[in-house]
Amino acid sequence: TLERPLSPRRRRTKRGRTDSPSPLVRVLILMVGQAKATVLVVGLDNSGKTTIVNCLRPDREEDIAPTIGWSVSRFTIGKTKLTVMDMSGQSKYRELWDSYYTDVQAVVFVVDASDRKRHKEAHGVLISVLGSGDLSGLPFLAFCNKMDLAEAVPPAELARALDITNLSDRAWHLQPCCALTGEGVQDGIGWLVARIKGR
Numbered sequence: 001t002l003e004r005p006l007s008p009r010r011r012r013t014k015r016g017r018t019d020s021p022s023p024l025v026r027v028l029i030l031m032v033g034q035a036k037a038t039v040l041v042v043g044l045d046n047s048g049k050t051t052i053v054n055c056l057r058p059d060r061e062e063d064i065a066p067t068i069g070w071s072v073s074r075f076t077i078g079k080t081k082l083t084v085m086d087m088s089g090q091s092k093y094r095e096l097w098d099s100y101y102t103d104v105q106a107v108v109f110v111v112d113a114s115d116r117k118r119h120k121e122a123h124g125v126l127i128s129v130l131g132s133g134d135l136s137g138l139p140f141l142a143f144c145n146k147m148d149l150a151e152a153v154p155p156a157e158l159a160r161a162l163d164i165t166n167l168s169d170r171a172w173h174l175q176p177c178c179a180l181t182g183e184g185v186q187d188g189i190g191w192l193v194a195r196i197k198g199r
């Protein structure tokens with residue numbers, strides 16, 4: 001789905017999010033078993049990590065708290081338990097990240113597609129994350145977030161800016177999304193869950 005445009009928005013809840021997974025994700029949910037997984041969610045501050053995590057939680061009424069340092073969230077998709085480590089992208093916290101790289105089964109990297117001037121910085125962070133030995137070979141999902149904004153770059157352009165297309169040592173997927181509405185988020189996680197099960 002690298003260049004797939006976002007479809008017209010699905011029906012939304014009063015809080016502005018889609019209220020059911022797509023048919024594709026429902027099929028993936030049926031396919032997954034009892035696997036437990038720890039998923040590392042990283043990205044620059046303000047990229048939308050907290051919004052994505054809250055959008056996936058069954059308890060959708062929870063308020064979105066600002067990310068300070070790091071936080072751990074647990075939620076379930078189908079029968080697969082996911083633990084998400086949502087860490088601030090602010091540079092003063094980055095040295096904390098690698099202490100959470102052990103016992104991780106997948107990596108999610110969130111990028112604000114509309115913030116073109118920070119894509120180089122995001123690329124630098126991504127290099128350091130994917131360069132960690134603890135994370136080598138793990139399935140890698142990149143969310144190209146904030147696709148609802150006019151300034152958002154096309155996913156293919158973001159893939160070039162982050163040099164994702166040259167990744168050959170792991171399964172990867174670039175998913176355009178809008179965390180505010182949930183569009184694309186569950187599809188991306190569905191891909192990740194299927195990859196974790198397949199390992």
Ligand code: G3D
Pocket residue numbers: 043044045046047048049050051052066067145146147148149177178179180181
């Ligand atoms: P972080 O956890 O990566 O730091 P947040 O980022 O999830 O806190 O999101 C930062 C800001 O971006 C929030 O706005 C949030 O509402 C907004 N945001 C997240 N995803 C999207 C998206 O897909 N589209 C748009 N337009 N905005 C998004 P505020 O105003 O609360 O700071």
